[in-house]
Amino acid sequence: xxxIYYIExxxxxxxxxxxxxxxRVFFPVTExxxxxxxxxxxxxxxxxxxxxxxxxxxxxxxxxxxxxPPLDKAAEYFNQEGSIEDFPxxxxxxxxxxxxxxxxxxxxxxxxxxEVDSLYRLRRENIIFISSDCTDFKxxxxxxxxxxxxxxxxxxxxxxxxxxxGYLVETGSKKGEELIQQYKEFFVIAKDTQLTARKVKRExxxxxxxxxxxxxxxxxxxxVQRLIKEGYNLDTWQQFMxxxxxxxxxxxxxxxxxxxxxxxxxxxxxxxxxxxxxxxxYTNYAKVAGGANPLKTRTRRLRFRFTxxxxxxxxxxxxxxxxxxxxCIEVCPGKIDIRxxxxxxxxxxxxxx
Amino acid sequence: xxxxxxxxxxxxxxxxxxxxxxxxxxxRLKEPFEFRTGQFVELTLPGIGEAPFTPSSDPNIKNKIxxxxxxxxxxxxxxxTSPKNISLGLRGPYGKGYPLDRFEGKDILIVGGGVGLAxxxxxxxxxxxEIDKYNKVxxxxxxxxxxxxxxxxxxxxxxxxKKVDVVTTVDVGDAKWKGNVGLVTTILKDLPVDLKNAVSIxxxxxxxxxxxxxxxxxxxxxxxxxxxxxxxNMSCGLGKCGHCRMGRYYVCKDGPVFTxxxxxxxxxxxx
Numbered sequence: 147x148x149x150i151y152y153i154e155x156x157x158x159x160x161x162x163x164x165x166x167x168x169x170r171v172f173f174p175v176t177e178x179x180x181x182x183x184x185x186x187x188x189x190x191x192x193x194x195x196x197x198x199x200x201x202x203x204x205x206x207x208x209x210x211x212x213x214x215p216p217l218d219k220a221a222e223y224f225n226q227e228g229s230i231e232d233f234p235x236x237x238x239x240x241x242x243x244x245x246x247x248x249x250x251x252x253x254x255x256x257x258x259x260x261e262v263d264s265l266y267r268l269r270r271e272n273i274i275f276i277s278s279d280c281t282d283f284k285x286x287x288x289x290x291x292x293x294x295x296x297x298x299x300x301x302x303x304x305x306x307x308x309x310x311x312g313y314l315v316e317t318g319s320k321k322g323e324e325l326i327q328q329y330k331e332f333f334v335i336a337k338d339t340q341l342t343a344r345k346v347k348r349e350x351x352x353x354x355x356x357x358x359x360x361x362x363x364x365x366x367x368x369x370v371q372r373l374i375k376e377g378y379n380l381d382t383w384q385q386f387m388x389x390x391x392x393x394x395x396x397x398x399x400x401x402x403x404x405x406x407x408x409x410x411x412x413x414x415x416x417x418x419x420x421x422x423x424x425x426x427x428y429t430n431y432a433k434v435a436g437g438a439n440p441l442k443t444r445t446r447r448l449r450f451r452f453t454x455x456x457x458x459x460x461x462x463x464x465x466x467x468x469x470x471x472x473x474c475i476e477v478c479p480g481k482i483d484i485r486x487x488x489x490x491x492x493x494x495x496x497x498x499x
Numbered sequence: 500x501x502x503x504x505x506x507x508x509x510x511x512x513x514x515x516x517x518x519x520x521x522x523x524x525x526x527r528l529k530e531p532f533e534f535r536t537g538q539f540v541e542l543t544l545p546g547i548g549e550a551p552f553t554p555s556s557d558p559n560i561k562n563k564i565x566x567x568x569x570x571x572x573x574x575x576x577x578x579x580t581s582p583k584n585i586s587l588g589l590r591g592p593y594g595k596g597y598p599l600d601r602f603e604g605k606d607i608l609i610v611g612g613g614v615g616l617a618x619x620x621x622x623x624x625x626x627x628x629e630i631d632k633y634n635k636v637x638x639x640x641x642x643x644x645x646x647x648x649x650x651x652x653x654x655x656x657x658x659x660x661k662k663v664d665v666v667t668t669v670d671v672g673d674a675k676w677k678g679n680v681g682l683v684t685t686i687l688k689d690l691p692v693d694l695k696n697a698v699s700i701x702x703x704x705x706x707x708x709x710x711x712x713x714x715x716x717x718x719x720x721x722x723x724x725x726x727x728x729x730x731x732n733m734s735c736g737l738g739k740c741g742h743c744r745m746g747r748y749y750v751c752k753d754g755p756v757f758t759x760x761x762x763x764x765x766x767x768x769x770x
Binding site: 220221222223224255256259260261262263264265267268378404406407408409410411412417418419421424426431433434435436437438439440442446450453454457461462 | 500501502503504505506508543544545546547548549550569571572573574575586588593705730731732734735737738739740741742743744746747752766767770
């Protein structure tokens with residue numbers, strides 16, 4: 147059962163500094179000084195006496211960077227077992243509901259299946275998520291279209307909901323509950339009136355988000371796989387491909403994209419296998435020795451990205467691999483908008499959205 | 500906890516020249532290693548790169564495997580110029596391999612093209628070892644030229660094994676070649692198999708697999724009785740890196756052997 151506590155803002159400031167003794171603490175920061183201006187947030191490690199910053203919506207970078215960095219050492223081979231890597235304990239503040247849903251996909255890929263990726267698992271075990279409710283959204287945000295709420299309901303260790311001069315803190319895991327117990331002097335049990343206030347705030351944001359999203363007539367979870375299957379041969383792919391510059395930005399910024407390439411490297415006498423992020427929008431992504439390339443055109447590669455998200459993962463994980471964070475929309479220099487691609491399929495297939 | 504990306508060491512004990520572009524590498528393994536026929540491994544040229552191959556040897560032989568490799572890419576061209584006794588990295592085995600239990604008591608038609616005979620040789624060895632389990636084994640093999648035929652010395656011997664029937668062909672013959680000339684599909688006629696109790700197994704270049712499959716369907720094989728070895732860009736071998744996805748499958752973990760029934764609804768499978 148999730149337990150809910152309350153902590154005052156100034157206490158959270160003190161606590162986050164205390165946590166630095168046992169953990170590397172990351173939280174979202176912004177360069178924007180004007181608090182009323184809409185801005186971007188990105189994770190940074192907490193240094194000395196910085197005050198805790200609350201991000202009203204998700205960060206720029208995806209959560210996966212903490213588990214699978216862009217270039218990672220996967221293994222050393224043919225030498226005596228090298229030094230066992232030290233896994234720092236990490237606390238990440240400011241994780242949002244979309245990130246948590248997106249992260250289910252990463253967990254599915256690296257923790258399940260034929261074998262477990264042990265490096266990923268060790269990192270995972272040493273990371274604590276302190277998520278928080280969204281109190282605002284970006285233009286590109288569309289979590290609700292995928293039936294994802296703008297506040298987490300599971301998958302977090304602790305979740306913060308801002309309230310007056312402090313935060314309600316909900317426990318979501320044993321790790322989270324233990325953290326509270328360790329620092330229990332900072333917390334009091336939340337009152338019913340506070341819980342009601344949280345409910346009202348959450349409902350208000352959902353209403354605002356609905357007002358933003360309803361006029362967009364976005365494609366919903368229950369029809370998206372059908373659109374992808376039936377729309378396989380439509381000219382949508384060719385049309386949207388025209389502005390794709392194959393930068394791979396949509397892949398790299400995506401919280402659910404997980405593709406990587408194993409590479410070999412020699413450093414001194416040590417042979418290393420490296421794991422480098424790869425992108426299905428890249429020309430050689432699927433190319434085999436001998437030259438055959440099933441994804442030889444940009445049209446095919448763009449479609450591949452969509453079939454992976456909305457067909458493959460629906461079949462294999464039971465959910466589409468899109469959390470509506472909209473990061474790919476912001477990053478794309480060709481202004482390819484995932485919402486518009488799906489809507490175009492629906493329109494051409496005369497499916498009501 | 501096991502690191503799934505770390506290869507074990509394998510010593511290249513011997514290198515056998517099969518054709519001007521194909522060599523068989525005999526690998527001795529330092530740690531115990533077993534595979535099922537049709538499964539594949541990832542071979543690493545230390546510090547250089549890694550590529551997927553299906554062993555061509557008898558899976559009943561432990562701690563030694565043979566891998567027949569065509570010189571077609573960055574890693575394979577360097578492998579071809581490597582001397583004996585070097586160390587290679589080996590990960591695997593990966594994938595599901597051939598479902599031998601489904602082949603028992605049946606007429607087995609094996610269709611190979613070029614270096615595609617390599618995984619099939621491993622399958623043939625498995626079957627030869629327990630030939631009584633199968634009704635008959637029919638091999639139809641095509642290569643581009645007489646030089647491109649691999650296992651040249653062995654094939655005549657296979658044909659002498661009881662219940663085994665072998666026909667070969669080349670796309671283009673030469674002065675010495677007395678055998679069939681024509682694509683492998685030209686020897687897929689008057690097949691001595693009873694369709695009511697037969698399976699077919701195809702491995703070769705994509706274009707050959709496509710036309711062989713069409714021919715077999717035409718001949719009357721059901722999609723669920725045609726087994727295909729798919730080739731994709733397998734990097735991790737474990738369904739994590741994403742590269743070898745075909746529709747709802749990863750070739751590395753769901754294959755590399757699929758029935759045509761599994762693939763027939765998917766798009767662009769032969770590309």
